[in-house]
Amino acid sequence: MTKNLRVKTSKFIDETYKISFKFNGKTYYGFKGDTLASALLANDIHLVGRSFKYHRPRGIMSAGSEEPNAIVQLHNNSSRTEPNVRATEIEIYEGLEATSQNCWPSVNFDIGGINNFLSPILPAGFYYKTFMWPASFWEKYEYFIRKSAGLGKSPTEADPDVYEHKYIHCDVLIIGAGISGIMAAKTSAKNGFKTLLVDEKHYLGGSTIYQNSDHYKINNQVSSSWLEKEINEIKKIENLEIKTRTSVAAFHGYNFLLARENLTDHLPVDQRNNKTRQRLLKIRAKKVITATGSLERPLIFNNNDRPGILLCSAINKYANLFGVACGEKNILFTNNDTAYETAINLFNKGINVEAIIDNREEIDSKLIKDAEKYNIKIYKGYTVVNTSGYKRINKVSIMQLSKDGQKVVGSKTSIACDCLGISGGWTPAVHLFTQSGGKLKFRDEDQVFIPDIYPSDQISIGSCNGDFTLDEILVDLPKTLKKFLNLKITDYENLEVKSSFNKSKRNIWLLPSDKAIGKTKSFVDYQNDATAKDIKLALREGFRSIEHVKRYTTTGMGTDQGKLGNMHALGIISETSNSKMGELGTTTFRPPYTPLTFGTIVGRNVGEYFDVFRKTPIHDWHVQNKAKFENVGQWKRAWYYPKDNESMHDAVQRESKAARDSAGILDASTLGKIDIQGTDASEFLNRVYTNAWSKLAIGKCRYGLMLNEDGMVYDDGVTTRLDENHYIMTTTTGGAATVLGKLEDYLQTEWPELDVYLTSVTDHYATISVCGPNSKKIVSRVIPDLDLSDENFPHMSFKNTKIDKIKCRVMRISFTGEHSYEINIQANYGKSVWEKCMEAGKEFNITPYGTETMHLLRAEKGFIIVGQDTDATVTPIDLQMDWIVSKKKYDFIGKRSLYRSDTIRDDRKQLVGLLTENPDEVLEEGAQIVADINKSPVEMLGHVTSSYYSPNLNKSIALGVVKGGKKMMGQRLIVPMENKKINVIVADPVFLDKENKRLNA
Amino acid sequence: MFVINCPYCGEREQSEFKAGGEAHIVRPKQPTELSDDQWAEYLFMRKNIKGVQFERWVHTHGCRKWFNMVRDTSNDEIKAVYKMGEKPPTK
Known part of the structure; x- marks a missing residue:
């Protein structure tokens, strides 16, 4: 029988709107406004998953995106199943189905749980150490290791959802809509800055908005009421755009940020059709204000991972925001004032707190005094040494701490409970700041890393900057904003702030136990099951760099990237190795802040839109005639034209024979074409080709070989002199863009004195090559006015002519060794001229051939293909093409390299x-x-x-x-x-x- | 991803540009008169500085013009851009 733990109504929950959902096959109910986690807790369900290595039962720990344990698999259908979704983030919707991960047959009875009992023989580096011998067995081991690796199951079908990308340019981007972010947004937008405010949650106001407590007042109003008015105001400002459910994934240099905007995941399944699921925002901001807040730290003690153990702030949020009690017998364990705040809030909601265990000996603040009034038993100077309860905590054992906090003294006391709140103080969320290249500094007094050096025009404000109390934030913020935005005044001068929070904290990274460390399981990284013992073992085994310890123990390597425990790992390393935290540094924070689905990253670039492809003007004809295509760069080129189920080999043999016996026709439109004009055009060609060009007569064509400055063959092709100062150069299909780039480079940087203009005209002309002994007859029918005699139109020459009044250029050049013509005509006439050639060639069995036959025919003649017969290590001399390298020319690109000691x-x-x-x-x-x-x-x-x-x-x-x-x-x-x-x-x-x-x- | 201030077009995304290696390496006017070592110095030797470096860039998907850029490779700060043929800034 499940209990109902919904307590006093919260205004954030709509109790008139009931939503049913399934968890592990069973139907439950929650309300609009619930997350999966809050709805489960309301049904008294803590156990949601199993840990990665030991398969220990795990429950909900947090109430936000930092959640390490409560990650579930969502099933909408087989192609929409999604693994590793944080139950604390997903808003429940009608039709939601979720299951636990990493357990079999069920989360309640998991065979893998045996690993927990084998844990003494599964230390850090177990896999590295065990599966090394014999080396040849790796393939056998791998099979089993792979099977047990990974948490959720990835979908097996293509993602049917639509994602998109959007660029946003703004003056000021504010990340995080807590109290600092709201104040910054209002200040920025009211002063005329085009402002964008984003928050990963669906509501604005961060953790202040649900704190209904007399302990925090601004201008004599409860802070949440004050903030609510501010939020209502900013919603009316025109040049302020607010995006909720938007999580910044990456903060790159030059204030370039990527954010994921979630558009449909909270909607009932039947309302999602034809809607874009998520949008990847590519934000370029002139200024960035990071107000990402802070994350509560857990405490590291023996068996600190049982279901029912949550962060104090999470218990507070579940009670205040969702109206849910996490337990009926609550105990809080803390090293700072946060637990008292939680206790008072719980009391006000009618939720019992049995005891507070505070590791501080001497404490004194308004919050504590008030908590004492509620008759809560407070154990000062105590620590939890153990917990029990396999699938739900049922008892904590506590002992007194020694003065130095290094060990426990006295006798053990046990207290029964069904929920334990833990608070180890707060860690500024500096992830995005460091991603942007920012440098951190360590603040010794409260053991936190805070932003120090900013690499771009940005600031961090509020608790992500280490300002944890309301008065600190509100006093500093106006000054900071005025300086950053260059303003004279803000709306927030001289705010009257009341904050009862005292900053005192007794930071002990690893709490002592009455047991030897080897006998304890004090989890530092919950998701990956890395314990304090593992970290110490890594240090004993000689690992020193924190990056190495991280990889060896897998601390911080789960889907949560160790948002909760990374600081403790550092602290334990620092204490064990006697090094200073500030000098130790942190592991690298890498994007994304929370996992992104691949769909969001690729956006619309899927399927046929994955990459652009280029089609020749004759493409449709090739399709109609059943050509097989080959990709050449971005081009789709006809590869061969199989007839009646012909194999590729048979088709190519037939095409090759036809081209030499009678006539063949090839679509050569993809060849690069560069129009070269200017009074120095001839001199320019002299410098870029290995052979001489000055004496090429107008109307003649010449084959040219282009080298790199290192003497290696770069490209080749035929260039035609159209006029005194006018050439048309052809390049290889794949080389067109790079050749143009290279020529422009030389013209602009080395030889700016040359009067030469280059224009790419590849797409402007269709090129049709007709070859074979009957090519002359065919072309004469297509262009009857053109005198095709050898005297008038010899090999390696060109004619300007017309086909039906349309100007065209015809070259008599050959890549097959056959008598052949290349017709170049304005692209849009390409297909009709091709069809004319086919018609005219009918009686000669004119045979269309593709790239494969072209390659075969040229190989018979020993003509090279740059990039196939050459790589970047072949000189013209290596190709036995000495004949094309001018001895007379003083210089050309690559000449000097041809007689380096290596090239000769x-x-x-x-x-x-x-x-x-x-x-x-x-x-x-x-x-x-x-x-x-x-x-x-x-x-x-x-x-x-x-x-x-x-x-x-x-x-x-x-x-x-x-x-x-x-x-x-x-x-x-x-x-x-x-x-x-x-x-x-x-x-x-x-x-x-x-x-x-x-x-x- | 940087924003590059193309001297011809103004500020544009880095993805519109291509880097072209170290700047101010002039192609020898008389390559044939150089020894193998001298030619190799021109051909192969490039600095790879951690810090301020003079580089060639081209606005490939824009005006297609080459220009020079002074960039701190350690933090990607672009200190100056100037046209080909112009003198590099001294400061």
Whole structure:
């Protein structure tokens, strides 16, 4: 029978709006305004999960995003299941179904719980130490370790939800809408700054808004009432945008921040359709005010992890905000005034507090005196040494602390309870500040890290800056804001503040116990089950850097990133190793602050929108004609055109043969085209290509090779002289953008004196290449007015002409070794000209071919493909292309590097042809080439770069780079494969028509 | 991600730009007259300073102009931007 622990109504909960939800298969009820955690607590459920390593029962610890234990799996349907959701953050909605994680068969009876009893043999580094021997067994171990790793289950289907990205530019961004954030937002916005205020919660006002207590007053009003008026005011300010349910994930340099805005997760499932689930905000703020508040620290003592143990502030929040009692017999354990505040609030709500255990000996504050009035038994100078209750705490054992706080004295007392509140003081939430590159300093008096050096135009205010009491905050804030925003006055001058909170604290990182440390389980990182004992063990084993201790013990490495226990880990390290906290530093705080789903990160860039792709003007024709496509950079290029279920091999053989026997047609529109104009255009080409350009006549084309300054081949292509001062350069498809960039670089930085203008015109023209012995006949039908005779239009020349009144450029150039023409026409006419060519070529069996056939045809001719036959280590000399390197030119890019001691070596890898002894055997591209297979180690001479079966030569052909290959002509080498050795003979890379007779055929 | 003040376009996101290595390395006018060592000095040797560094940047997705930038590599503070051919700031 479950109890109802809902107490006095809270105005934040709408008790008229009942919501049913399922937890571990059972139906419960909560109200609008509840989180899953508060609704479970109202039903007296503390046990929600099992810990990672020991599978210990764990309950709700906190009431916010720092929650380490109460993480659940949500099930909306199989593709929307979500692991590791913090029960303290998810607002309940009609249809919510959640289950516990990391337990089997159930959270109440979990087989893995046996690890808890095996824990003496599962110390820190257990996996590292145990699974090292024998090394060969790792694969077997891994299978089992992987199975037990991880908490929740990731969805198995694609995420059906829609996410989006949004850019926001603002003058002032304020992170956190607690009292400091609200005051900052009002001040900023009222002074004309375009202001954005974000908070991860669905309500504004932080922890002040639900503190209904006479102990905190501003201008003689209870602080929450005062703040409520402020909130109502700021909602009316026009240039202030407020975003709730928005969690800042990352704070990068230059005030660039990423935040996740949750839009639908709180809605009933049936109201979410067609709505964007989450938005990733990319915020660029001129100024940032961080007001992220602080996180309450737990206390580290033996068995401090049982369900029913919560932070004092969480108990306070559940009572005040949600109207829920976390237990009926409450005990609070503290080292500061927070517990008294909680106790008084609980009393006012009619919730009993049995006792307060305070590790301070001498205490005196208004809060404490008031608490005493309620007849709460206060144990001063005591500590909890143990707790009991497996699935819910039922008892605490306490003992007196010695004067120095290092050990316990006297006899043990036990007190029964069903809930234990713990408070170890407060830790400023400096996560975002440090992510931005900020440097922290350690404040010794209350043992906290606070912001010190700001890397950008930003400040931290309120408790994230170490100002913990209301009076501190309100007195400092006006001054700080005036200075930061350069203002003369704020609305908050001379506020009258009453705060009963006394800052005294007795900080003991690891509380002593009557048991030896080896016999205790004092959890520092709850989620990852790292105990104080583990940290001490790591230090004994020689780890010193906190980053190493973190990784060895996994402290702070869970989904909560150790928001609660990291400071204690540091404290224990510092005490054990006798180093100062300030010098020890902290581990790195990395984004995101709370986990983000991948959907939010990628936004709309999914599926076909993952990356842009470029289509040629003739693309639709290729699709209609069932081409298979290949990605070349961002281009979709027709790869081959299978006919009647042809295999790729058969299609390519057919296409290759047709192109040489009669006619082939290729869409070459993707080739890069750069329009070059200016009086120094010829001189410019002279400097960027290895060969000479000055004497190229107007109307002629020339093949050029471009090097990097290091002498290595960078790009190639044919450039045509259109006019005296006008060229059109073609580049490789993949190199178009980088070649243009490189040319612009030289023009702007090294040779600004040259009068040259570059324009990329790749997308402006469609390029259709018609090749083969019948190409001339076909082109003459498409362009009847053009005189195609060799005298008028020889190989490597160009003509301006027209097809049906549309201007076009025709080049007689060839990448296949066949007689061929390249028609360049305004892009939007590309498809119709292509269709004209197909029509005109019908009787010659004109065959469209794709990139694969193009590669095969050029390989037969020994033409290289930059990037396939070359990498960034191949010179033109290595390619046996000495003929293209001008000896006469004084300089060109890369020239000097061609006679560096390294580039003139004889034994560089050089491009050669390879013929297999068995002509039917086709080599694999990338296969290694060796000479002597028996030598140990086998010396690798090079590798195969291109390999095909040539239907025109009826044999296998290949190109490859081989050390000293030029001098190996006719020699036999070996290509060793997994289960065979293939003998190859080094050959001339030109396999077909060495005399170039076909060009003019 | 920085905001870079392009000398031609004004402030833009870093993603519009590309870095081009150390600035003020002039391509030798007569490479053929250099020894291997001298050429290697030009070709390969670049400083990698923790601190203030002079760099080349290009506004690739903008005006496509190259310019120089003085940046503190330890905290990414951009101290100055100036056009190609202009003298670097002395301070």
